[in-house]
Each structure stands twice: as C-alpha cells, then as structure tokens.
Amino acid sequence: MDMHDLTGALQQENDSKIVMLVADGLGGLPQEPGGRTELETAFTPNLDELAARGVCGGSIPVKPGISPGSGPGHLGLFGYDPLKYVIGRGALEATGIGFELQGNDVAVRCNFCTLDAEGNISDRRAGRIPSEQSVPLAVRLRDVAVEGVELFVEPVKEHRFVVVFRGEGLGGNVADTDPQRTGVPPLAPQANDSASQRTADVAAEFSRQAVQLLADQPAANGLTMRGFAPKPALPTYQEVYGLRAAAVAVYPMYKGLARLVGMDVIGEAQTLEQQVQVLREHWQRYDFFFLHFKYTDSTGEDGDFDAKVKETARFDTAIPDIMALKPDVTIVTGDHSTPAMWKAHSWHPVPTLLVADYCRTDACQSFGETECNRGGLGQFEAKYLMPLALANAGRLTKYGA
Amino acid sequence: MDMHDLTGALQQENDSKIVMLVADGLGGLPQEPGGRTELETAFTPNLDELAARGVCGGSIPVKPGISPGSGPGHLGLFGYDPLKYVIGRGALEATGIGFELQGNDVAVRCNFCTLDAEGNISDRRAGRIPSEQSVPLAVRLRDVAVEGVELFVEPVKEHRFVVVFRGEGLGGNVADTDPQRTGVPPLAPQANDSASQRTADVAAEFSRQAVQLLADQPAANGLTMRGFAPKPALPTYQEVYGLRAAAVAVYPMYKGLARLVGMDVIGEAQTLEQQVQVLREHWQRYDFFFLHFKYTDSTGEDGDFDAKVKETARFDTAIPDIMALKPDVTIVTGDHSTPAMWKAHSWHPVPTLLVADYCRTDACQSFGETECNRGGLGQFEAKYLMPLALANAGRLTKYGA
Numbered sequence: 156m157d158m159h160d161l162t163g164a165l166q167q168e169n170d171s172k173i174v175m176l177v178a179d180g181l182g183g184l185p186q187e188p189g190g191r192t193e194l195e196t197a198f199t200p201n202l203d204e205l206a207a208r209g210v211c212g213g214s215i216p217v218k219p220g221i222s223p224g225s226g227p228g229h230l231g232l233f234g235y236d237p238l239k240y241v242i243g244r245g246a247l248e249a250t251g252i253g254f255e256l257q258g259n260d261v262a263v264r265c266n267f268c269t270l271d272a273e274g275n276i277s278d279r280r281a282g283r284i285p286s287e288q289s290v291p292l293a294v295r296l297r298d299v300a301v302e303g304v305e306l307f308v309e310p311v312k313e314h315r316f317v318v319v320f321r322g323e324g325l326g327g328n329v330a331d332t333d334p335q336r337t338g339v340p341p342l343a344p345q346a347n348d349s350a351s352q353r354t355a356d357v358a359a360e361f362s363r364q365a366v367q368l369l370a371d372q373p374a375a376n377g378l379t380m381r382g383f384a385p386k387p388a389l390p391t392y393q394e395v396y397g398l399r400a401a402a403v404a405v406y407p408m409y410k411g412l413a414r415l416v417g418m419d420v421i422g423e424a425q426t427l428e429q430q431v432q433v434l435r436e437h438w439q440r441y442d443f444f445f446l447h448f449k450y451t452d453s454t455g456e457d458g459d460f461d462a463k464v465k466e467t468a469r470f471d472t473a474i475p476d477i478m479a480l481k482p483d484v485t486i487v488t489g490d491h492s493t494p495a496m497w498k499a500h501s502w503h504p505v506p507t508l509l510v511a512d513y514c515r516t517d518a519c520q521s522f523g524e525t526e527c528n529r530g531g532l533g534q535f536e537a538k539y540l541m542p543l544a545l546a547n548a549g550r551l552t553k554y555g556a
Numbered sequence: 557m558d559m560h561d562l563t564g565a566l567q568q569e570n571d572s573k574i575v576m577l578v579a580d581g582l583g584g585l586p587q588e589p590g591g592r593t594e595l596e597t598a599f600t601p602n603l604d605e606l607a608a609r610g611v612c613g614g615s616i617p618v619k620p621g622i623s624p625g626s627g628p629g630h631l632g633l634f635g636y637d638p639l640k641y642v643i644g645r646g647a648l649e650a651t652g653i654g655f656e657l658q659g660n661d662v663a664v665r666c667n668f669c670t671l672d673a674e675g676n677i678s679d680r681r682a683g684r685i686p687s688e689q690s691v692p693l694a695v696r697l698r699d700v701a702v703e704g705v706e707l708f709v710e711p712v713k714e715h716r717f718v719v720v721f722r723g724e725g726l727g728g729n730v731a732d733t734d735p736q737r738t739g740v741p742p743l744a745p746q747a748n749d750s751a752s753q754r755t756a757d758v759a760a761e762f763s764r765q766a767v768q769l770l771a772d773q774p775a776a777n778g779l780t781m782r783g784f785a786p787k788p789a790l791p792t793y794q795e796v797y798g799l800r801a802a803a804v805a806v807y808p809m810y811k812g813l814a815r816l817v818g819m820d821v822i823g824e825a826q827t828l829e830q831q832v833q834v835l836r837e838h839w840q841r842y843d844f845f846f847l848h849f850k851y852t853d854s855t856g857e858d859g860d861f862d863a864k865v866k867e868t869a870r871f872d873t874a875i876p877d878i879m880a881l882k883p884d885v886t887i888v889t890g891d892h893s894t895p896a897m898w899k900a901h902s903w904h905p906v907p908t909l910l911v912a913d914y915c916r917t918d919a920c921q922s923f924g925e926t927e928c929n930r931g932g933l934g935q936f937e938a939k940y941l942m943p944l945a946l947a948n949a950g951r952l953t954k955y956g957a
Contacts, residue, residue, distance in 0.1 A: 539621060551621065555629075
C-alpha cells in the first residue's frame, strides 16, 4: 500500500482551502562557515511570523544526498514519489515549453547537428547555432508529413527543439540516435520493444525528410533525437486527494508540471502581484492552490547571493495578501535548495513551514535553515507534505479502526 | 529484507527485561497557540526524570499525516508494519470484545436492522436499540445451527454484534450485505473469490435462520453483515524477536491485539496499581512486558483537556514502582496522539522516551512534545521502536561481518 492508496481511501471532503507556496530553490548556504544563508539574511518578517505560528522542518526532495531537477522536485512536493513516477526527458522538455501532451503522444528532444559530405556528424550541436537562426529552421520542419501521425515541431533554444508524434500505437521505448561522438552518422532509431517499432519507423521517416529540408543549411543540416518519452501516467489530484487543484505560475515548465497531475492552470500572471490577484479571483473555485515563484532559483543558479536575498525578501512581501484570504492550511517550501554558493540545485533539505489551526507548533521563531533544524516536522521526504496538508485540513479519516 | 527478517536473523538471548508502557493517545495539542499540551501541563516528575536520563523523540504511528485506529497504532508499536499487516474489521471487532480468534475463523460485524413487511430495510440500526434489549437477541441467535461449522454469536452494544464462523475451508473475502440505504432488502452474501464461496453460503444460511428467530421482534427483525475477516496472520514475538512477551491491559481490545502477536495476557487487573502488581508478580517469567493505559485516550476523545492532564499525571505516579523492578530497557510512548482539542486520534508524532544504560542520552530535560522535537531519536516510524528496544537490551547481534 503506498501513500496514494492511503490518501485515496481515507479522503473526505470539506470546504477547507490549502495553499502551497513554492519558492523555487529556496534553501541555501552561508557565504562563510557559520554565516547566514540567503533566507536567513533576507528581511522576511511575514515568513518569520508564519514560522513562529506554524510548524517547521526540512523537506528532503527525493532522498538524502539527491539533488533533483524541477520534474522530480515538484513531483515530490505534489506527493508523487519521484522514484516511482518518472517524467521522460522528451516529455519534460515538451512540458517546459508549454506543450500540452496528450495520452497518445511521444515527445522527443532533438538537436540540430552539422553533417559532413559523407553524412558523418562534424558538430553535435551545430556550432550552438543562435536561436534567431534555429527557430526558423525548426518551423521549416513543420513541413514534414508522415502518414497516420500528427507531427508537432517546437523550437526550444539554440540547437534544441522538440518533436511530438501523435497517433495510435506509438510506444515510447526508442533508443537515442545521438552517437555521442563525431565522425560517425546519427544512429537509426531503434525500438527497444515491439510496441515502439512504429515510433522508430516514424522517427526514421521524420529524420529522412528533415535532412532533405535542411540540405541548404551548412551549419544545421542534420539532427539527432534523444529521450523519446510518452506522457507520464500520473493519477490526478482529484483521484488521489479529492482536491480541485489550481496552479498559478509564470513559467511554462511549472504550469506544465501542474497540468500533468491534473491541476487547472489559472490566470495569465506575469508578476508575483498578479499571481496573488489570480489566487484571489479564483479563491472560491478550488480547494488547493499551488503558487510558483521562480526567482529564488534563478538567482541561486547565477551564484548571486545578494540577488537571491533580494528575491527572497520580495517573495515575503506577497504573504500578507495571501494570508488575508484565510487559507486553512498554508505551506511555504521549495522544490529543492539552490544555494548561490553552489550555483546549482542541491540536495540540502528545504526550509518548510506549515500553518494550520491544529498543526502543533514548535520552538521555531523565524524562517531559516538553522531554525528549521529544531522544527516539529523534523526532516521528512517531500512526498509526505501533501498527506500532512490533507490531515491538517481535516481531509483524511482514520486509517483502520 | 524487512525489519522482521533482520530481527529474526540477528536475535540473541540474554536475561534482559524490556518494558513498553503505552499511554493510549498520549500526544496532544496546546489549548491556544504557543501554549502547553496536556503532557506539558501535567505534573509528571517521574517521566521528566526518565526523559532527562534517557533519549527522546517523536513516534510517527504509520506515516506522516496518517491518523491510525487502535489496530494499526498498536501494530506499529509492536514493530509490525501497519501498512503490510492489516487486521480486517470483523477480526478487530471480535478482538475488541475479547473473543480469541483461531486460525480457521472468519469474524463478521453484524448490525440488527428493522425490516418492513416486504423485507426491505426501514432502519439500518434498528433504532439504535439499547443494549439491554439487543444482548438477549444476540444470545437468542446462538440457536442457529449450520452443518459443519461452529458458530459464535457475541453481543457488542446497541445494534452491534459479532458472528464468528469456525471451520475448514472458510475464506474471508465476502462482500458486505449492508446496502447502505433503506427501502431495499439486505444484500445476499457474495463471495469475492472461490475460496470464500462456502463462507458466503454459511452466512446466507445464518441470516435465513436468524430472521426466523427474530420474526417476533418489530424493531430488530433483520441483520446486515460487514467486514468479513479471517484472523490476521501475524508472526509472533517469539518468532520475530525471540521474546517471551506478556501484556498487562484492562480493556479487551488491547489484550486481543497483544494476543494476535503471540503475547500472553496476564492477570486480571482493573486499575493501574493492579497492573503494576501483575507486572511485578510475573517479572521473572517474561522478557518483554506491554502495559496499556487507556485513559489518556478516552479523555482526549472526550475533548476534556483538564481530565487528560489529570490522567497523564496519574499515569506518572506508576513509574517509580515499575522502575523499582529495574527493567533493562524502558519505553514510554503512545499508539497515536489524541489531542483534547482535536477530540479524535490524530497524526501528530507521539512523545516517546527510551531509557537504557547505553541509550545515548540527549538534551531533553522533561517529557513533552516540544522537548521531544530536540530528542536524540528524532522523528521515526513507530515500527522501529522494537528494534531499538532489542538493540538497547543487547538482544541483537551485528548485521553482516
């Protein structure tokens, strides 16, 4: 029995509201040993007040020591075991550019490459061709037609684009065609199981026509295909939690991840203020809201400690307007840590707080990594956050008599 | 390999004594934010002394956010994964009234109901008939006879009673006969697998005769059957831990749960003082003692904060006499929290302490929820408490060379 079997069996409806505020990459590191992290440096009176009123702890995104990408990071927060549910690379790339995958799609990450006169790869990334040049080429590939299959070609950036094959009987288990070295031609698409043979055939035909269409392009006259993947089969929030769930995000990746678990993506917000406004406007229509804030991660990736401090403080300013809606359960967390000193996603537990009437508060008086170490939630795997939210919302009955 | 494979393989005998003191529903919540819980309010000098001397932590009964019933709550404490081992509803009800299930039993929860002239249910609970009236009716049903099967009919209270079928070839997988609404007759017992067909046939014949015997009862002239369940197949304490184990409990449910894992139920204690006396009298004959104290749960369920405080303090007074027996390992915990403010079993971690010569003590100076947050046991799933007890008792050898 896994957690979704439990929450599925024990769920009960009421009119409570749950808000999950995700500051991407929230956790950090001090600039020198014994110093303060970005979150501990930032002026966050509103988050501190929530920490004092609620219960705190450290969220382990996947398992100790594992630094997650955005996909597994968010799946964990959404309560989907990130080791059980895997979003294939192609599907994640399509999701990240806002492509809405359907159940009979196979998505593929493609690279433009340079082929020499013999058809061997001379540059696996087509000289990292700038987007201004590559986007029109990707669009040109929309002229490819393969019988019985709908094709979608979407630019990403530089040498990268996505192809989606839509049709019946397309398995997702096809090997990469990138040989990972130069001086040899791209590999022919090989199906790893019989259910994927047709996909391999479609991919081969797509490639053949694409090379014809690119013949006049000296820099980008070929392509390789990687990460063939179907839409991941994820049960929905409605099924596993009984929640009508909505996502308020600015970036396509997070909208897409939310859609994959059955959330409605609401509003067209471009700023944090607009996100809060969207939350307010849709307050009556949903039980659960996921609000995503990107800039704590991007500044961390840039290695810009001061900028991350500033974005953290900016995130804090949105709290009063959100709390004015009187959610029954409020969670503030991140999908992983992105310490500016590390300049990348990391494995460190993410500072997390939960506020609800019956949350059993702890000794934490402010919101930060060190303070969370003595929190009443202890350290826990992110996938347990949703069951805790449901319990605090009174949405789970007793297990067993 | 699960924990029982480990403890089974690593167990070694010695003459140590382990005592597990379970204050049912021990964990609580403060009456106002930032206040003290029941346990933190109660005068518990003896528990505080144990907490200072031992190691503390928070026991998660099942998984974060999951509120257990008594069955899974105790299975966890006994070291049996409550998601792997499930006690069916009928078996738990029989256990709760002190019926000792055998290996070829199927237990069923039954309700008296009211049938109209057409045989349709007009009241699913027979007007919640008082026990004084329903007990003689249950006893009357002992006149039912079905060939090849031994029958036991046991009153519970009001409209509820238990039937146990004992015999060869009785599977437990039969659907409920309660249609969950009025205006229709009870459903015929349906076997969900071929091994349970005979059980369904026996149940149908039992029902038929029962309705004849109840024909002169206007309020309770029918019955429905729910939660068909065999005796759960649980390995014994002797098998998985090598322990001769005894239970000292007042209420039938906890005696029954202890019996299911192979403990001897000792004594006839009706009070806490008598329980300690029973412990003392049997001290030489067993390696492990489970002592159950009910009133921290019942007062919590009643929502009576002050009464729970009082019962917690009363529980504390038993500690010196227990410690005078010089157990090698002493554990104090609960099967779940029952905060008076929540009036029900909850998901909150349960304050837990363990005292033993080599327990590695921590900074905790008193026994309470907040103090346990900084305890050396951290937060842990209840099922790990028995391995910790065995280790501290010197009853587990090294794993691997």
